Amino acid sequence: MEMISKYGTDRENHTSFDGAAWCVASGGVTKGREYGTPRMPKSIVSTSSSSHSYSVESSYPSSSYRALQKEIKDKEEEIKKKDDFILEMKRQMDSMKEYLVNNLGYHGGTSNIDQDSQSFIGINYGQLEDNLPPPPSTAKLLQSTSIQKVRLYGSDPAIIKALANTGIGIVIGTANGDIPGLASDPNFAKTWINTNVLPFYPASNIILITVGNEVMTSNDQNLMNKLLPAMQNVQNALNDASLGGKIKVTTVHSMGVLKQSEPPSSGSFDPSYGDLMKGLLEFNSATGSPFAINPYPYFAYRSDTRPETLAFCLFQPNAGRMDGNTKIKYMNMFDAQVDAVYSALNSMGFKNVEIVVAETGWPFKRDDNDVGPSIENAKAYNGNLIAHLRSMVGTPLMPGKSVDTFLFALYDGDSKPGPGSERSFGLFKTDLTMVYDAGLSTSSQTRSLAAASQPLIAAATNTSNNNSSMSMSTSTCNCTCNCTSIISISSGSNKVYLIRIFNLDLLYGFVGLSLICLFFYDLQT
Structure with a gap:
């Protein structure tokens, strides 16, 4: 009773009060662990960190206990409000990030990646076009762009030699017709390597050999x-030439190898391929070679020509598509298709096999009955895809990195059979001028970087809008690049104009720092 007489009825607020001693002096029984806090010194407190809930057992008089309960409840409500605020802040920032990546256009959406080291941007160099420029001229054209890799459908020695000492990575391929010979005769594979690789490597930076194209479908x-067996013999021939660890071997697949691709998390291979696909994946995994795939959002749009599908395919503003399994909202078809492939690999136990996009593109010219091909759509798809890759956002299931992507194609394919759209995927004409500016040339990049170096000009003005939600609108600059240059973001009573938005990495860093500050503020309070 000495403790009671010493501290009286205000004992719980006394700075030197010892709660444990009080419990003993007053006959209280303690259970569980003891925690000391400024307001609850050595009381019995159990916590749940996930819900911020507390329960207290003590022998305090009932009035103090009720007051303590009220204080805890008030704190819980305060914490919940802060948690809700932080979650909403994250949601808004994620929304802003996705918007900037997909809608700034391919000139305003650059990151601070060195424009000369964008190794994830490649292009297909076909030879079905009439009057193709000489290979040395094409090599100079490629060097004037940010393209760092070139895929050949064959192994033309003139082209391989023209690309020597450029640093451009070269993918060469064997024809489908060569597969039986490569499979049955290891010497044929050695001869192929001796003829198409050894005379040029390493001056010509051959990095990958594709054995056949879309064979599985x-x-x-x-x-x-x-x-x-053909891939294995080519690999063995490389090993014999001491190039096994330097040049990889794979094959290229169409999206038809998937039985299911929607939603992306349910991506799976067609079971009819069975052990054949498993064997190919085991080869990829054992040799470290990539799984090469040809995703074409264009063909997805042709089977569903609604306006919202077109926007989804072109990386333009759209409502997105929710994956019901992962609760991830996809904002473009490219990410959805690539993640479907990732899920298929994962379902087979090969999630660590790298994915390479061997072909993707959009035609700019159509026949009368074609839907989708146009200069505007081709420019939007390829330009926004390039911006998406440069942002290094990645896909929802493979964030933070860009998949190596080979655009289709460098030139048109006038000699290619099929509809007119099949012959109109080229980004450059045979006179070496652009069909349209997709942001690949150094002059395009110079405009981008000049714009990116401009400081952020932000002006906040009071408005009568008290709505707390965030809205965005865009306008277009007057320059020839026709890029999105001004974004108006309205939130609450303020309107902020972000003019010619700068460097996305800078924005992401600012967002991350803001969230960290909010987190530590929450801890302090």
Whole structure:
């Protein structure tokens, strides 16, 4: 009773009060762990960190206990409000980030990646066009762009030699017709390497050999069965030449190898390929070679020509598509298709196999009955895809990195069979001028970087709008690049104009720092 007489009825607020001693002096029983806090010194407190809930057992008089309960409840409500605020802040920032990546246009959406080291941007160099420029001229054209890799469908020695000492990574390929010989005769594979690789490497930076193209969906069972043995013999020939760790071997697949691709988390391979696909994936995994795939949002749009699908395919503003399994909202078809492939690899136990986009593009010219091809759509798809890759955002299931992507194509394919759109994927004409500016040339990049170096000009003005939600609007600059240059962001009573938005990495860093500050503020309070 000495403790009671010493501290009286205001004992719980006394700075030197010892709660444990009080409990003993007053006959209280303690259970569980003891925690000391300024307001609850050595009381019995159990916590749940996930819900910020507390329960207290003590022998305090009931009035003090009720007051303590009220204080805890008030604190819980305050914490909940802060948590809700932080979650909403994160949601708004994620929304802003996605908007900037997809809608600044391909000139305003650059990151601070060195424009000369964008190794994830490649292009397909086909030879079905009439009057192709000489290979040395094409090599100079490529050097004037940010393209760092070139995929050949064959192994033309003139082109391989023209690309020597440029630093451009070269993908060469064997024809589908070579597969039976490569599979059955290891010496044929050695001869192929001796002819198409050794005379040029390493001056010509050959990085990958593709054995066949879309063999698994060719319906040619003989080729399908011989594909893996052909790849193995080519790999063995490289090993014998001491190039096994320097040049990889793979094959290229169409999206038709997937049985299911929607939603992306349910992506799976067609079970009819069974052990054949498993063997190919085991080869990729064992040799460190990539799984090469040809995703074309253009063909997805052709099967669903609604305006919202077009926007989804072109990286333009849209409502997004929710993956019901992961609760991830996809904002473009490219990410959805690539993540479907990732999910398919994961379902087979090969999630660590790298994905390479061997072909993707959009045609700019159409026949009368075609839907989708146009200069505007082709420019939007390729330009916004390039901006998306440069942002290094990645895909929802593979964030923070850009998948190596080979655009289709460098030139048109006038000699290619099929509809007019099949011959109109080229980004450059044979006179070496651009069909349209997708932001690949150094002059385009110079405009981008000049704009990116401008400081952020932000002006906040009071408005009568008291709505707390965030809205955005865009306008277009008057320069020839036709890029999105001004974004108006309205939030609450303020309107902020972000003019010619700068460097996305700078924005992301600012957002991250803001969230960290909010987190520590929450801890302090």
